[in-house]
Amino acid sequence: MKISILGTGYVGLSTGVCMAEIGHYVTCIDINQQKINQLRQGFSPIYEPNLENLLQKNTKAGRLTFTTSHQEGLDSAEIIIIAVGTPQGEDGSPDLSYIIQCAKDISPYLTDGAIVVIKSTVPVGTNENIQKIIMNRCNRESTIKMASNPEFLRQGTAINDTLHPDRIIIGANKKEVAEKVGEMYLPLNAPMIMTSIRSAEMIKYASNAFLATKLSYINEIANLCEKVGADVTDIAVGMGADKRIGESFLQAGIGYGGSCFPKDVKALELTANQHGIHFSMLKETMRINNEQQVILVTKAKKRFGHLRARKIALLGLSFKPNTDDMRDAPSIKIAKSLANEGAEVIAYDPVANSNARKILGNTINYASSVEDAAIDADAIFIVTDWDEIKHLDVNILKKMRWPIIFDGRNCLDENIINALDIVEYYPVGRPSII
Numbered sequence: 001m002k003i004s005i006l007g008t009g010y011v012g013l014s015t016g017v018c019m020a021e022i023g024h025y026v027t028c029i030d031i032n033q034q035k036i037n038q039l040r041q042g043f044s045p046i047y048e049p050n051l052e053n054l055l056q057k058n059t060k061a062g063r064l065t066f067t068t069s070h071q072e073g074l075d076s077a078e079i080i081i082i083a084v085g086t087p088q089g090e091d092g093s094p095d096l097s098y099i100i101q102c103a104k105d106i107s108p109y110l111t112d113g114a115i116v117v118i119k120s121t122v123p124v125g126t127n128e129n130i131q132k133i134i135m136n137r138c139n140r141e142s143t144i145k146m147a148s149n150p151e152f153l154r155q156g157t158a159i160n161d162t163l164h165p166d167r168i169i170i171g172a173n174k175k176e177v178a179e180k181v182g183e184m185y186l187p188l189n190a191p192m193i194m195t196s197i198r199s200a201e202m203i204k205y206a207s208n209a210f211l212a213t214k215l216s217y218i219n220e221i222a223n224l225c226e227k228v229g230a231d232v233t234d235i236a237v238g239m240g241a242d243k244r245i246g247e248s249f250l251q252a253g254i255g256y257g258g259s260c261f262p263k264d265v266k267a268l269e270l271t272a273n274q275h276g277i278h279f280s281m282l283k284e285t286m287r288i289n290n291e292q293q294v295i296l297v298t299k300a301k302k303r304f305g306h307l308r309a310r311k312i313a314l315l316g317l318s319f320k321p322n323t324d325d326m327r328d329a330p331s332i333k334i335a336k337s338l339a340n341e342g343a344e345v346i347a348y349d350p351v352a353n354s355n356a357r358k359i360l361g362n363t364i365n366y367a368s369s370v371e372d373a374a375i376d377a378d379a380i381f382i383v384t385d386w387d388e389i390k391h392l393d394v395n396i397l398k399k400m401r402w403p404i405i406f407d408g409r410n411c412l413d414e415n416i417i418n419a420l421d422i423v424e425y426y427p428v429g430r431p432s433i434i
């Protein structure tokens with residue numbers, strides 16, 4: 001099939017590369033000339049495992065091209081996928097201006113029979129509004145076909161998730177439109193769920209808000225575990241073995257972040273409000289998460305009395321491992337909070353240092369290795385569970401002023417904790433080692 005994709009971010013680029021990998025002819029369109037230049041040279045503007053390999057392979061095979069020109073990029077496209085950002089606006093609702101701009105950009109070049117698929121996460125009713133914008137501009141009501149196809153990939157495993165999805169949701173108001181979009185995914189051999197457009201839009205928000213709520217739930221259980229002397233990691237194993245609950249998203253820690261959960265939970269709560277439903281459960285999900293994000297700071301203050309002039313090594317900055325994405329990462333709040341307390345913060349991330357610098361600037365210092373960050377530190381905060389942080393070299397701890405570790409992901413290798421008998425170790429929801 002001939003597919004065009006608008007937006008070469010985490011979703012658009014991963015989708016483009018994977019659709020080419022399964023044999024389609026894909027053109028990716030972005031308004032960012034610098035990104036397109038980089039992609040044409042075979043380099044990915046984002047860090048995502050295995051992305052660059054597939055990008056180069058499929059470009060070479062002639063199945064993947066990049067352009068900033070809508071006219072060129074939409075030429076004879078059967079399916080046009082919109083995968084641009086829908087960031088949180090000032091009032092908390094999603095900013096749909098990028099999607100609306102896409103509708104305007106594609107209108108002059110839509111060919112008869114082409115299907116416009118919205119993959120970006122958008123509030124219920126958005127597909128209909130976008131269809132109206134396109135119809136008004138094209139004057140061809142009968143031939144504008146729309147489908148909602150929300151995305152569920154996870155950053156850090158985006159390629160694998162796109163090639164092996166748990167399910168594919170296709171929302172369309174016409175059977176033949178849903179089938180045509182489904183045809184694109186047939187080589188993936190994945191379960192497909194066909195719904196109305198409105199239901200498909202809703203499935204995405206309902207899923208993300210549920211996962212975020214599951215995390216806030218286990219985090220609150222973790223806080224209770226600390227009071228009653230239980231171990232949340234054992235609780236998670238015991239709970240997760242129940243098929244009705246499932247083991248994923250039961251890892252207690254410093255809360256969720258990233259470009260999706262925070263904005264999607266808020267967006268769903270606002271949608272509910274607009275329809276007279278007070279979704280107080282989501283308010284609690286957000287409240288617990290906000291407090292959880294600074295729990296390591298609270299623990300450190302309790303340990304040291306105050307944090308003035310304490311040197312804290314922040315290990316990991318990206319919102320999760322295997323990505324360079326800093327959008328709404330808990331590290332931002334932690335770093336700012338530590339700086340406000342008068343601590344000297346030195347941070348290290350394997351790939352996100354430069355993105356972090358754009359957000360945190362000189363509020364903190366940046367190290368080029370775990371060791372660099374840890375030298376003479378009063379404490380380590382484990383913020384992101386990158387492999388190299390989980391399995392850090394035990395000798396590094398000997399270079400700290402005090403080998404005190406606050407583990408926000410409950411991830412530090414047990415052998416490391418046991419190797420140093422003077423180490424102080426404070427996980428989340430588990431007994432501390434003092």
Ligand code: NAD
Pocket residue numbers: 006007008009010011012029030031032035083084085086098101102105119120121122151152153154155259260
């Ligand atoms: P992103 O910010 O990484 O990328 C968006 C891209 O769109 C940018 O490259 C930007 O230059 C481009 N763009 C903006 N306006 C454009 C236009 N008019 N024409 C062409 N390109 C344009 O965004 P993302 O993280 O890939 O997210 C995209 C959407 O997918 C969002 O709605 C998000 O909520 C949803 N989503 C994201 C993830 C994720 O893990 N990142 C997962 C599932 C769903």
